[in-house]
Amino acid sequence: MIAIILTEWLEFAVRWFHIITAIAWIGSSFYFIALDLGLKKNKSLPDGVIGEEWQVHGGGFYNIQKYSIAPPNLPKDLIWFKWESYSTWLSGFFLLAIVYYGGADIYLIDREIADINSYEAILISLVSILLGWVIYNSACKSPLGSNSNFLMLILFFFLIFLSWFYTSIFSGRAAFLHLGAITATLMTANVFFIIIPNQKIVVSDLKAGRIPDPKYGIIAKQRSTHNNYLTLPVIFFMLSNHYPLAFGSELNWVIAPLVFLLGVSIRHYFNTYHATKKKLYWTWIITFFIFALIIVLSTYKKNNETLVENIYDLERVYSLEIVELTNEVHDIISARCSMCHAREPLWDGYLNAPNGFVIESKEDIIKHAKKVYLHSAISRAMPPNNISYMEEIERFTIQYWYENKNKDD
Numbered sequence: 522m523i524a525i526i527l528t529e530w531l532e533f534a535v536r537w538f539h540i541i542t543a544i545a546w547i548g549s550s551f552y553f554i555a556l557d558l559g560l561k562k563n564k565s566l567p568d569g570v571i572g573e574e575w576q577v578h579g580g581g582f583y584n585i586q587k588y589s590i591a592p593p594n595l596p597k598d599l600i601w602f603k604w605e606s607y608s609t610w611l612s613g614f615f616l617l618a619i620v621y622y623g624g625a626d627i628y629l630i631d632r633e634i635a636d637i638n639s640y641e642a643i644l645i646s647l648v649s650i651l652l653g654w655v656i657y658n659s660a661c662k663s664p665l666g667s668n669s670n671f672l673m674l675i676l677f678f679f680l681i682f683l684s685w686f687y688t689s690i691f692s693g694r695a696a697f698l699h700l701g702a703i704t705a706t707l708m709t710a711n712v713f714f715i716i717i718p719n720q721k722i723v724v725s726d727l728k729a730g731r732i733p734d735p736k737y738g739i740i741a742k743q744r745s746t747h748n749n750y751l752t753l754p755v756i757f758f759m760l761s762n763h764y765p766l767a768f769g770s771e772l773n774w775v776i777a778p779l780v781f782l783l784g785v786s787i788r789h790y791f792n793t794y795h796a797t798k799k800k801l802y803w804t805w806i807i808t809f810f811i812f813a814l815i816i817v818l819s820t821y822k823k824n825n826e827t828l829v830e831n832i833y834d835l836e837r838v839y840s841l842e843i844v845e846l847t848n849e850v851h852d853i854i855s856a857r858c859s860m861c862h863a864r865e866p867l868w869d870g871y872l873n874a875p876n877g878f879v880i881e882s883k884e885d886i887i888k889h890a891k892k893v894y895l896h897s898a899i900s901r902a903m904p905p906n907n908i909s910y911m912e913e914i915e916r917f918t919i920q921y922w923y924e925n926k927n928k929d930d
């Protein structure tokens with residue numbers, strides 16, 4: 522009992538911390554991108570300064586100047602931006618371990634997708650994240666890296682592969698989370714292994730009176746551009762686990778690469794705007810189109826009806842009146858869901874219903890009909906890992922009940 526309460530609070534505390542650090546990281550990253558692109562040249566600027574910007578905030582004015590390589594005298598107090606990124610990654614990894622490794626049976630695995638055990642699933646998760654970085658980093662360092670646009674195209678194919686890989690090994694929820702986790706790992710590793718070390722080389726060269734090689738800056742810039750385009754998809758994937766339509770469709774492996782494209786089309790608008798004040802409205806048409814495509818794909822699934830093997834089961838469901846159907850759905854939910862989603866769940870390790878979501882009585886079910894429909898009929902998000910062995914005819918019954926119940930309203 523005490524262990525359950527403590528883990529629950531630990532999870533909440535880590536999640537709280539994780540979101541705070543992520544806000545700080547992405548916030549400072551957005552700030553610097555906009556600042557960098559918005560710098561104005563001006564003849565009266567000191568030597569070595571490539572641009573400046575005036576900003577007003579919090580009751581004062583700021584005049585920021587950027588030195589292309591470094592100022593003639595390096596100041597003693599130099600502020601580095603790195604802990605925002607590192608602490609986001611560390612807390613994110615810890616959260617992945619608590620939620621997805623600790624609850625691998627429920628969150629990570631879906632036996633209908635791949636019949637693996639918890640240890641295998643955790644190993645695949647760890648190795649794939651590590652390998653993802655090794656492959657990405659080698660691609661950037663290889664001759665491919667010299668052509669930035671071509672490199673981006675190759676990386677996009679790599680992301681398509683990862684989308685396919687994760688959705689064919691993990692539950693939809695875990696697959697999307699892993700796409701977020703692997704992308705965020707690339708981003709933090711870019712900061713940790715490339716951007717900051719390169720900057721340190723430049724600083725120490727300057728301190729020693731040597732002229733730094735400009736290649737360090739160019740490499741860092743390339744990685745930071747990748748981070749720029751990956752930011753929005755990461756947030757989409759991290760939030761997606763609340764939306765079964767996003768991760769639960771059979772075409773989730775097509776949806777995921779489109780999410781990465783959304784990141785590019787939205788960022789491109791803002792990057793261009795900050796740099797030139799030009800508003801590329803057409804990018805919003807593309808963004809809208811991709812989003813609409815995602816919505817359409819999210820509803821694609823094999824019809825529950827066709828998955829039911831026994832035709833007599835189907836005919837019986839068709840013959841039921843709404844009242845009888847509601848009773849039937851209540852029975853299904855009592856058998857497949859209520860061990861977790863009850864006021865006092867019987868499922869080991871739960872003190873309360875997950876997310877406070879209770880479907881016990883008929884009234885509960887009618888009240889939450891839409892969520893039940895979305896999570897267990899339209900998508901297969903619930904029961905997690907089909908832990909309570911829900912059958913096709915039961916999913917179909919819920920679908921049929923919901924769709925016809927609403928027709929009568």
Ligand code: HEC
Pocket residue numbers: 627762763854857858859860861862868875876878892893896897903904905908909911
């Ligand atoms: C093994 C326990 C378990 C079973 C069985 C189960 N669920 Fe869940 N359910 C969960 C957990 C855990 C979550 C929280 C997931 C998360 O973190 O978002 C959840 C979340 C939900 C949510 C989202 C609630 C919200 O508002 O966020 C719905 C809806 C839901 N379940 C419906 C069902 C239905 C319908 C069934 C039966 C067909 C079912 N669940 C069976 C564990 C279970």
